[in-house]
Amino acid sequence: MTGHEVRPARARDLPLLGLDDHPGGAGFVVVAGDPPTGHVRVDLVDGHAHVERLVVAVDLDGSIARALLRSVCERLAARGHGQLTASPYAGAEAATYAALGFTEIPGDEPVARHLAELREQPGRVLVRRTLRTHRTTDELTAFLPTLDAAPREVGTLRAVVRRPAVGQREVLQVGQLDVADGLVGDSWAGRGSRRTPDGSAHPDMQLNVMSHRLVEFLAQDPDREALAGDQIFLDLDLSHDHLPVWSELHIGGPEGAVIVVTDQPHHGCGKFIARFGKDAMTFVNGPEGRPRRLRGLCAKVVRPGLVRPGDEVVVVRPSADGGA
Numbered sequence: 001m002t003g004h005e006v007r008p009a010r011a012r013d014l015p016l017l018g019l020d021d022h023p024g025g026a027g028f029v030v031v032a033g034d035p036p037t038g039h040v041r042v043d044l045v046d047g048h049a050h051v052e053r054l055v056v057a058v059d060l061d062g063s064i065a066r067a068l069l070r071s072v073c074e075r076l077a078a079r080g081h082g083q084l085t086a087s088p089y090a091g092a093e094a095a096t097y098a099a100l101g102f103t104e105i106p107g108d109e110p111v112a113r114h115l116a117e118l119r120e121q122p123g124r125v126l127v128r129r130t131l132r133t134h135r136t137t138d139e140l141t142a143f144l145p146t147l148d149a150a151p152r153e154v155g156t157l158r159a160v161v162r163r164p165a166v167g168q169r170e171v172l173q174v175g176q177l178d179v180a181d182g183l184v185g186d187s188w189a190g191r192g193s194r195r196t197p198d199g200s201a202h203p204d205m206q207l208n209v210m211s212h213r214l215v216e217f218l219a220q221d222p223d224r225e226a227l228a229g230d231q232i233f234l235d236l237d238l239s240h241d242h243l244p245v246w247s248e249l250h251i252g253g254p255e256g257a258v259i260v261v262t263d264q265p266h267h268g269c270g271k272f273i274a275r276f277g278k279d280a281m282t283f284v285n286g287p288e289g290r291p292r293r294l295r296g297l298c299a300k301v302v303r304p305g306l307v308r309p310g311d312e313v314v315v316v317r318p319s320a321d322g323g324a
Helices: 011-017 063-078 092-098 113-119 137-148 212-219 222-228 270-276 278-284
Strands: 006-008 027-032 038-045 048-056 083-086 127-130 154-162 170-172 175-178 207-211 232-235 248-251 257-261 297-303 305-307 312-316
Touching: 006 063, 011 027, 027 048, 027 063, 038 063, 048 063, 048 113, 048 270, 063 083, 063 092, 092 127, 137 212, 137 278, 154 222, 207 212, 207 257, 212 222, 212 232, 222 270, 257 305, 270 278
Parallel strands: 048 083, 207 232
Antiparallel strands: 006 027, 027 038, 038 048, 083 127, 154 170, 154 232, 154 312, 175 305, 207 297, 248 257, 248 312, 257 297
């Protein structure tokens, strides 16, 4: 095998690479050559792909490094990832990435926490390569009539997604909503919040609710919809005009669960950019997106119960005196 032929790492390769273990489900390693003349390790942090290590023994023209990175990009694109990031040293190493279509992430663009820490390391630059074409601002604008046609009084629960740990998603056929725990089995309580004095989980942010029409449009693949990070996806008009704060959503009939829309904003973060693009992040938080709550809303459970995709969702708005 030549030094340019790339393959997945085997267990016997790891000691030669200085790796004690294989990232397994949290990432992967590919190597060039047999025995390896170079390797690249990709870590998946909360579903986000990042080049943790790129090492090549002798690579005078950079061809082995480029072959490794090309292979990694192909594997990730096939898995549905939207982008790959890296933090090479400025200069020759960064030029290798630039030759393969990586561009520097602007310093004022919000990124996930682990990438923000890498951005602060001296001598390094934070770069990314887009692996999947994201929706553009023009496409999102043209899609507004479809979003605005969503039901306003009686909608439908389209998906329930549990997040048992950071970076993990479980699409449920049946979800259990609980007044104390939110979505049972979800990691909401352990994640904490910057909006509480002691950093504990915010009681009015148990659930993140998003328009299924929008996430379906952004994801372009059913397997990528859960990457939005929300737990409840509805076919329902979520706008401020039609779903004011403290509105109740009755899910699954008169004896079903009830959640209430809270006053906590939900604007998204750098992870949303990584998965669906900067245009999408700007649009959902812009003059068209915020009134419509396109990034979604926060809610809490006020009556427990089981919920299932396909359940009817009835809106009960608050009365003038503050009651539902």
